[in-house]
Amino acid sequence: MTAASTPQLVVHRDKELMAQATAARLITRIVDAQAARGTASVVLTGGRNGNALLAAIAASPARDAVDWARLDLWWGDERYLASDDPERNAVQARAELLGSVPLDPARVHEMPASDGEFGSDVEAAAARYAQELARAAGPGEHAGVPAFDVLLLGVGPDTHVASLFPEHPGVRETELTVVAVHGSPKPPPIRISLTLPAIRAAREVWLLAAGEDKADAVAMALTGPGEIQAPASGARGLSRTLWLLDRAAASKIPAGLYPPS
């Protein structure tokens, strides 16, 4: 069992500043990883906060401090739709940022789409992504996934992260790194998702939550009943777990947890 880091909270004035500050934070983290190891690895998230972060990076004057050709991009989850469906996380990520930076296409690892070789067999599609992750894992990395520098997660109002929903089978998975998801409470119903073991193999996990509608989820995930009922509470990085919030999303965190007493 790998040690997991204790959550740290950073609360920004509003969601716009949260996106801009997190963009600066992520650019710096990627640049530092590339300076240290010549490469960096980031897992993207779908959702409004994830997309706002990508848009903020695209608009950042520091954007091209990143060596985009030496960056591996993965996804934490994906909607199992046709590859050009505007509801796909990867399609939205390309529109926000990926289409305007010189990435190495071989290092952009989209999850399979329903119009690909697996067709309606989302289990086979999930297994293929697990294989791709395992192939990319280094000799010292035993979780079957690469040691991601930063794994980004939006947080749902029900405390879901990626496509791991409270009490659903995916959040209970302890062996596989990638699962197929059926009956997602958040449409569309069929998805592919990393599991908590895969998430917890990341060096750093950054959870993004902004807006009043996330306040209950944030408070529950930070104080509550555990990862089956609150999947976000199980999203911990090996060396860092960072909750990146705006004041509205942080508004129900019990005193003493924030600000640090």
Ligand SMILES: O=C(O)[C@H](O)[C@@H](O)[C@H](O)[C@H](O)COP(=O)(O)O
């Ligand atoms: O595929 C997805 O829908 C996302 O990966 C999902 O996990 C998202 O991050 C949360 O639902 C938060 O979404 P918002 O940031 O839009 O609230």
